[in-house]
Amino acid sequence: MSAASRERIMARVARATASRAGVPHPGALATPxxxxxxxxFVKRFTSSGGEVAKADPGRPPGEWLTGFLRKLEPQVxxxxxxxxxxxxxxxxxxxVAAAQAxxxxxxxxxxxxxxxxxxxxSTGTRAVQLLPPAHVVxxxxxxxxxxxxxxxxxxxxxxxxxxxxxxxxxxxxxxxRTVVTGVHGPGRCIAVxx
Amino acid sequence: xxxxxxxxxxxxxxRSGEIIREDPxxxxxxxxxxxxxDQKRLQGYSEVDADGWRRWAxxxxxxxxxxxxxxxxxxxxxxxxxxxxxxxxxxxAEAREIVMSLAxxxxxxxVVKGKSMVTEEIDLNPALEAAxxxxxxxxxGEYILQLLDEPPSHxxxxxxxxxxxxxQELFTDRLGSEPGGxxxxxxRAARRVLRDAFIQSDxxxxxxxxxxxxxxxxxxxxxxxxxxxTTSLPRVHVAVVGIEKLLPRMADLSGFLQLTAxxxxxxxxxxxxxxxxxxxAHPDDDGPExxxxxxxxxxxxxxxxxxxxxxxxRCLRCGACxxxxxxxxxxxxxxxxxxxxxxxxxxxxxxxLGLHEAMPLPFASSLCGxxxxxxxxxxxxxxxxxxWRREAQEEGLTxxxxxxxxxxxxSVATRPGLYRLAGKIGSRLGATGVARALPMxxxxxxxxxxxxxxxxxxxxxxxxxxx
Ligand code: SF4
Numbered sequence: 001m002s003a004a005s006r007e008r009i010m011a012r013v014a015r016a017t018a019s020r021a022g023v024p025h026p027g028a029l030a031t032p033x034x035x036x037x038x039x040x041f042v043k044r045f046t047s048s049g050g051e052v053a054k055a056d057p058g059r060p061p062g063e064w065l066t067g068f069l070r071k072l073e074p075q076v077x078x079x080x081x082x083x084x085x086x087x088x089x090x091x092x093x094x095x096v097a098a099a100q101a102x103x104x105x106x107x108x109x110x111x112x113x114x115x116x117x118x119x120x121x122s123t124g125t126r127a128v129q130l131l132p133p134a135h136v137v138x139x140x141x142x143x144x145x146x147x148x149x150x151x152x153x154x155x156x157x158x159x160x161x162x163x164x165x166x167x168x169x170x171x172x173x174x175x176x177r178t179v180v181t182g183v184h185g186p187g188r189c190i191a192v193x194x
Numbered sequence: 195x196x197x198x199x200x201x202x203x204x205x206x207x208x209r210s211g212e213i214i215r216e217d218p219x220x221x222x223x224x225x226x227x228x229x230x231x232d233q234k235r236l237q238g239y240s241e242v243d244a245d246g247w248r249r250w251a252x253x254x255x256x257x258x259x260x261x262x263x264x265x266x267x268x269x270x271x272x273x274x275x276x277x278x279x280x281x282x283x284x285x286x287a288e289a290r291e292i293v294m295s296l297a298x299x300x301x302x303x304x305v306v307k308g309k310s311m312v313t314e315e316i317d318l319n320p321a322l323e324a325a326x327x328x329x330x331x332x333x334x335g336e337y338i339l340q341l342l343d344e345p346p347s348h349x350x351x352x353x354x355x356x357x358x359x360x361x362q363e364l365f366t367d368r369l370g371s372e373p374g375g376x377x378x379x380x381x382r383a384a385r386r387v388l389r390d391a392f393i394q395s396d397x398x399x400x401x402x403x404x405x406x407x408x409x410x411x412x413x414x415x416x417x418x419x420x421x422x423x424t425t426s427l428p429r430v431h432v433a434v435v436g437i438e439k440l441l442p443r444m445a446d447l448s449g450f451l452q453l454t455a456x457x458x459x460x461x462x463x464x465x466x467x468x469x470x471x472x473x474x475a476h477p478d479d480d481g482p483e484x485x486x487x488x489x490x491x492x493x494x495x496x497x498x499x500x501x502x503x504x505x506x507x508r509c510l511r512c513g514a515c516x517x518x519x520x521x522x523x524x525x526x527x528x529x530x531x532x533x534x535x536x537x538x539x540x541x542x543x544x545x546x547l548g549l550h551e552a553m554p555l556p557f558a559s560s561l562c563g564x565x566x567x568x569x570x571x572x573x574x575x576x577x578x579x580x581x582w583r584r585e586a587q588e589e590g591l592t593x594x595x596x597x598x599x600x601x602x603x604x605s606v607a608t609r610p611g612l613y614r615l616a617g618k619i620g621s622r623l624g625a626t627g628v629a630r631a632l633p634m635x636x637x638x639x640x641x642x643x644x645x646x647x648x649x650x651x652x653x654x655x656x657x658x659x660x661x
Contacts, residue, residue: 002292005491006282009437012495014263019499022260025442026253029449031242044462083478099393115452115463123476126426130419148463149448156444159409161276161474162425162481165451165467170419174335174351175377176358177227183334183381184388185419185466 033146037113038193041144044116048168049181051190053136061194065091065136069103072134072188076102080132082124089138098127103134104186109155111139111191112148115167118191119151122162129164135186137166139193202531203543203552210529220355224347224526227354231459231517235568238460247453252572254450255508258440259498265407265440266489272410276472278485286316289490293318293399293432296486297327300430302396306388308414308421309333310401311349311511312434312490314533318399330391332420337384341368347527347535350458350513355526388420398424398482402435403510404450405487408443411471412487415454415464422466431482433470437489438498438507450510457512457570493546502581503545508571509538515565515575521558530555537565541578549582553591556582 034040042052056064069076069091078096085107098104106129109119118137120129129135145151148165155163170185181187202209213220258265270280281296283289297305305327307313319340322329331340335353339346341364346352353361361380365371371383400421404413412433414421425431441447447469455461474481497503516522516536527535532552534542540559544552556579565575586592 002281002283002288005284005288008284009282009489009491009495010263010266012491013266013437013498016495016499016504017260017262020260020504023253023256025257026250028445029247029250031449031452048462048465115448117463117467122426122474122479122481125478125480126422127480130423130426147448148451149445152444152448156409159411159469159471160476161470161472161479161485163469164422165463165469166465167463167467168465171417171465172334172381174333174338174353175361175380177230177354178358178377180378180381183385183418183420184332184392184423 029149031114031147031149033150034113037144037146040113040146041111041116041191042193044113045111045118045167045191046116048116049171049189050116050168051188053190053192055192055194057194061089061138062087062091065089065105065192066093068192069093069136072103074102076134079103079105080128081105082107082128084124085138098125098131101128101132103136104128104130104132105136105138107138108140108143108191109163110143110145110151112145112151112165114146115148115165117148117165117167118189119155120164120166121160122164123160126162126164129166130185133182133186134188134190135166136190136192139191141194203547203555204531206529206531206554206558209531210525213525213529219357220526220528221524223355223357225523227348227351228517228519228523231350231513232568234460235457235514235517236460238456238462241462242452242456244456247449248570248572251450251453251510251570252508254441254446255571256505258442259438259504259507262437262440262498265442266437268407269405269410269440270489272407273472273487274410276410277475278410278472278487281486281488283316283488283490283492285492286490289316289434289488289492290318290321292488293434294321294325296430296432297322297325297397300396300484302327302430304328304330304391304395305397305399306330306332306391306395306420306424306428307336308398308400308416308424309336309346309352310399310434311346311533312401312436313399314345315492316434316490318434328391328395330388330395332388332391332418332424333416334381334384334418334420337388338364345528345533348513348516349511355528392420392423392427395428397430397432398426398428399432399434400424402433402439402487403454404441404447405435405439406441406444406447409471411444411447411469413447413451414468414470415451415466416468417459417461417465419466422468425468425470426481429482430484430486431470431473432486432488434488434490437491437494438509453570454510454512457510457514457568496548497542497545500545502578503541505573506538506542506545506578508573509542510570511538512570514568514570515573518564518568519559520562520564521560530558537575538573541573541575541582544582549585549589550591553586556586557592
C-alpha cells in the first residue's frame with residue numbers, strides 16, 4: 001500500500017512541478033559573523049537564560065568541576081557523565097544513572113555564536129543531556145563557530161544518528177503566559193569554557 | 195476529528211459568535227497572547243535583516259516546491275542509507291494505518307507525543323487509543339488540552355485560550371494539585387506525570403519542522419525539551435512529516451531554524467533543536483533502535499497543482515500570521531473548525547480539503563494585509579484569499595449574504611490602496627468595529643451586542659499592539 005502510494009504521490013508531485021517554471025535556489029543566506037566568536041556566544045547564550053562558567057586554569061579541570069558542582073544549588077552529589085568526556089574532564093563525584101543524577105556532564109562537539117547554541121552529538125548519550133535538572137557542558141577550545149551555518153557545514157561530514165542544539169534551559173509559557181524553566185529538559189544549562 | 199471537522203468549518207460564523215458571546219475569556223486570553231507574540235516577532239525581526247531573510251526563505255522554499263519530486267526522492271534515499279524506514283501515506287487514513295501497523299510491529303503499549311499539527315490533521319490519537327495504546331501529549335499546552343479533550347487553538351501556543359485559573363482548576367481536579375498553584379507548581383505537577391511516561395513509553399511520535407534532502411535530517415524546534423525526550427528515550431521514533439517540509443541542504447537549515455524562531459516568538463533559535471538522521475548506531479548512543487519517517491500527502495499534491503494555492507505550501511507553521519490577525523484574535527483557532535486556522539488556515543484549508551468543504555473560510559478576513567507582512571516566507575495571503583473568493587463565486591458556492599458582502603468588497607478591492615485603508619480603519623474600530631467591518635462576522639455582530647467588559651480590555655491591548 002505504502003509502495004503504491006509512493007508511486008502515486010511522486011507522479012502527482014512530478015505532474016504539478018512540471019506545469020510550473022522552476023524557481024532557482026537563492027544560494028547561501030548572508031548573515032553577519034562576529035569577530036570574537038567566543039564573546040558573541042557568551043552574550044547570546046546568557047541572554048537566552050544559559051549560564052557560562054570559566055574553568056580555573058590553575059587547577060586540573062576535573063578537580064575544578066568537582067568544586068563547581070558541589071557549589072551548585074541544590075548541591076550535586078551524584079552525576080551522570082557522558083562516556084566521551086575524557087578522564088581529565090570528569091568530576092570526582094559518584095557517578096549515577098542520568099534519571100537520578102543532580103547534574104549531567106557532556107562534551108560538546110562545538111558551539112555556534114550567532115544562535116548561542118551548544119552542539120551535542122547523540123554519541124554523548126542523550127539521557128545525560130536531557131534527564132538531570134542541570135546540564136554542564138564542556139566546550140572544547142577553538143570550537144566556537146561564528147555562525148551556526150558554518151558549524152552545520154562542518155558537522156555534515158560526520159553526522160551522528162542525532163544532534164541536539166541546546167540554546168538555554170528548558171522553558172514554557174503555556175500556563176498563564178508565565179515563563180517557567182525546567183519543564184521537561186534541564187532547568188539549568190551551563191557552558192564551561194576553558 | 196476530520197469527518198466532523200468539515201461540518202464545523204461550515205459553521206464558522208455562528209461558532210465565532212458563540213465563542214465571543216458565551217466565552218468572552220477566550221477572546222481576552224487569545225488577544226493578549228497573540229499581541230505579546232506579535233510584539234516579540236517585531237522585536238526578533240528588528241534585530242536582523244528580516245526583509246532579506248524573508249526573501250531568501252521564500253526563494254529556498256519556492257525552489258524546493260518547484261523541484262519537489264527530486265528532493266523527496268533524495269530525502270528517501272538518504273534516510274534509508276541512514277538506517278531509517280520511509281513510508282508514504284496518500285491520505286489521513288493511510289497515515290493512521292501506517293502508524294498503527296508500526297505500533298503493532300514494535301509491540302507498543304504506550305506512546306509519548308511531541309506537539310505536531312500533522313498528527314492532529316490525520317487524527318492519530320483516537321486511533322491509537324482505540325487500539326488500547328496509552329497516549330501522552332508531552333508539550334505542556336498540548337497536555338492541558340489532552341486532559342480537557344480539546345483540539346489546539348494555536349499552532350504555537352495550543353492552549354493560549356486558557357487562563358491560569360482554568361489550568362489551576364483542571365490540575366486540582368485531574369492531578370490532585372493544591373488549589374491555586376502558581377505556574378511553576380503546576381508545571382512541576384505535569385512534569386512528574388510526563389517524566390514517567392517518557393521513561394516507560396515504547397514509541398515517540400513527532401512531526402517535523404523540516405526534512406533536509408541532502409542528509410536525510412528531520413529537524414524539530416521546541417522550547418521545553420519534550421521533543422528531544424520523545425525522540426531519544428523510547429525505543430522507536432516515528433516522525434510524521436508533510437511532503438512540503440523538504441529543504442535541499444543542511445546549509446539551508448541554519449537560516450530556517452533562526453527565521454522560524456524569530457517569526458514565532460522573536461527568539462534567535464528554539465531552546466532545543468533535534469536533528470534526527472536515523473536510529474542509534476554508535477554503541478554509546480542510547481537513542482531509538484528504529485526510526486520511521488511517514489511522508490504524508492493528504493491533499494498537499496492538490497495544493498501543489500493549484501495555480502495560486504501552491505505558495506501556501508511554503509508555510510513554516512510559525513503562527514506569526516495568526517498572531518497578527520485582527521480576526522483570529524477575536525476567537526482563537528476553534529471557530530475555524532479545522533486544525534489549520536487563522537489566515538494560513540483560510541488559504542490552505544480550501545486547497546487541502548476542497549473549496550466547498552472549506553467555505554466560508556476565504557471570507558473570514560478583512561484583507562488588512564498584516565498576515566503577509568508578518569509571514570517569514572512571504573505568502574501572499576490576502577491575494578490568495580481574493581483568488582479563493584473569486585473561485586467560490588464562479589462555482590456558485592457563495593450564499594446571497596456573502597455575495598452581497600463580496601460585491602461591496604470587490605468594489606473596494608479593485609483599488610488596492612482603498613481596501614488596505616478599509617482594513618486598517620476596521621482594525622482601529624475595536625472588537626465591534628472589526629466584526630462589523632468583516633463580511634462574515636458582520637452578520638451576527640449587527641444584531642447582537644458584544645460583551646462590554648472584555649471589549650475595553652481588547653481596546654487597551656489593541657493599542658499596545660499598534661503603537
Ligand atoms: S503562513 Fe507564514 S506567518 Fe502564517 S504560519 Fe505559515 S509561515 Fe507562519
